[in-house]
Amino acid sequence: MKITDAYVIVTCPARNFVTLKIRTDEGVYGIGDATLNGRELAVASYLTDHVIPCLIGRDPHDIEDIWQYLYKGAYWRRGPVTMSAIAAVDTALWDIKAKVAGLPLYQLLGGKSRNGVMVYAHANGQTVDDAMDQVQHYVDQGYKAIRVQAGVPGLKGVYGVAKGINYEPATRGLPAESAWSTEAYLDFAPSLFAAARDRFGWDLHLLHDVHHRLTPIEAARLGKALEPYRLFWMEDPTPAENQESFRLIRQHTTTPLAVGEVFNTIWDCKDLIQNQLIDYIRTTVVHAGGITHLRRIANLAELYQIRTGSHGATDLSPVCMGAALHFDLWVPNFGIQERMVHEAVTESVFPHAYSFDQGYMHPGEAPGHGVDIDEAEAAKYPYQPAYLPVARLTDGTLWNW
Numbered sequence: 001m002k003i004t005d006a007y008v009i010v011t012c013p014a015r016n017f018v019t020l021k022i023r024t025d026e027g028v029y030g031i032g033d034a035t036l037n038g039r040e041l042a043v044a045s046y047l048t049d050h051v052i053p054c055l056i057g058r059d060p061h062d063i064e065d066i067w068q069y070l071y072k073g074a075y076w077r078r079g080p081v082t083m084s085a086i087a088a089v090d091t092a093l094w095d096i097k098a099k100v101a102g103l104p105l106y107q108l109l110g111g112k113s114r115n116g117v118m119v120y121a122h123a124n125g126q127t128v129d130d131a132m133d134q135v136q137h138y139v140d141q142g143y144k145a146i147r148v149q150a151g152v153p154g155l156k157g158v159y160g161v162a163k164g165i166n167y168e169p170a171t172r173g174l175p176a177e178s179a180w181s182t183e184a185y186l187d188f189a190p191s192l193f194a195a196a197r198d199r200f201g202w203d204l205h206l207l208h209d210v211h212h213r214l215t216p217i218e219a220a221r222l223g224k225a226l227e228p229y230r231l232f233w234m235e236d237p238t239p240a241e242n243q244e245s246f247r248l249i250r251q252h253t254t255t256p257l258a259v260g261e262v263f264n265t266i267w268d269c270k271d272l273i274q275n276q277l278i279d280y281i282r283t284t285v286v287h288a289g290g291i292t293h294l295r296r297i298a299n300l301a302e303l304y305q306i307r308t309g310s311h312g313a314t315d316l317s318p319v320c321m322g323a324a325l326h327f328d329l330w331v332p333n334f335g336i337q338e339r340m341v342h343e344a345v346t347e348s349v350f351p352h353a354y355s356f357d358q359g360y361m362h363p364g365e366a367p368g369h370g371v372d373i374d375e376a377e378a379a380k381y382p383y384q385p386a387y388l389p390v391a392r393l394t395d396g397t398l399w400n401w
């Protein structure tokens with residue numbers, strides 16, 4: 001079997017997505033997600049100009065060799081652009097292999113380890129009451145786990161808080177700027193979870209995303225303040241370039257810690273995992289080198305009882321979601337999967353076999369990863385440049401968004 005051609009499809013059904021399609025001489029094709037929010041065309045070019053020429057004529061079954069070839073062969077290792085491109089190839093090749101086998105992808109990974117994949121939804125609101133109403137909305141749909149974010153009194157445009165129901169941070173034009181005050185946030189955040197426990201009791205997993213905003217000692221303070229509300233996790237409490245910084249947070253709090261959505265390789269989380277400084281690793285298929293590399297990260301994490309909690313915001317396309325669900329159904333140390341529901345127009349471009357029922361998702365039984373792209377539909381939605389926002393402290397200092 002040989003790869004005959006491959007090409008990149010860039011489309012914007014509600015938001016931008018980059019998809020790689022690999023075709024073979026036997027008529028079987030595979031697709032992979034290559035979307036890097038706000039930097040989409042860099043990955044599209046990396047694939048079109050530098051990767052695709054190296055794929056033609058190769059046997060698509062040689063997934064490991066092709067992964068190594070693209071990783072070691074580039075000489076320039078790691079980084080979000082490189083690893084998203086490799087991920088797209090890897091996902092498409094797993095899709096092909098599973099289609100040829102006539103099996104859903106999770107069967108090739110080792111079969112199912114559970115009946116369904118617990119997912120968490122995003123509830124948010126400008127006020128605590130609005131956020132609680134959204135929690136109710138997701139409870140009514142059967143969700144067992146809900147991330148809760150709310151506007152901070154005195155701050156405009158806080159991370160995770162939407163104008164409508166779905167929070168979509170990337171906007172047209174140059175990056176939007178929002179103001180941040182750690183003091184105001186730290187004073188406010190615990191009251192959000194007091195309200196949630198008060199209204200919904202203890203039989204619901206609550207999660208919260210700090211989105212890299214705090215210093216380690218501030219994160220330690222927040223973790224301690226949230227302990228009475230027994231969170232499932234506190235996510236991205238501080239930027240994680242310095243893996244060692246999590247030690248300080250860890251020494252002060254038993255609130256479980258999750259991190260990893262901006263990580264690209266096992267090297268970004270090796271120390272965090274080996275020193276047991278986190279509880280959940282949030283790397284996912286598209287930004288961490290595909291299923292082949294995600295599996296290595298999960299296997300390392302399993303040695304330390306660290307569980308997976310893959311990123312699943314709307315900028316991760318349905319193709320990534322489909323592949324992630326196969327991974328989640330198999331991976332022994334599964335924790336939870338993030339789910340932000342895509343717009344109907346996105347779903348019309350990416351028909352998929354996965355489904356949701358009462359808080360759990362299932363990848364479906366279609367051969368491959370079960371997600372396709374309707375290229376005629378995709379062509380109706382041309383690329384629209386958009387950027388993620390930046391955050392500044394109230395005195396104008398650029399901060400972590």
Ligand SMILES: O=C(O)C(=O)C[C@H](O)[C@H](O)CO
Pocket residue numbers: 037169209211261311312313314315338388
């Ligand atoms: O889903 C999350 O936890 C996020 O933090 C979402 C990110 O802001 C988003 O994916 C950035 O592209």
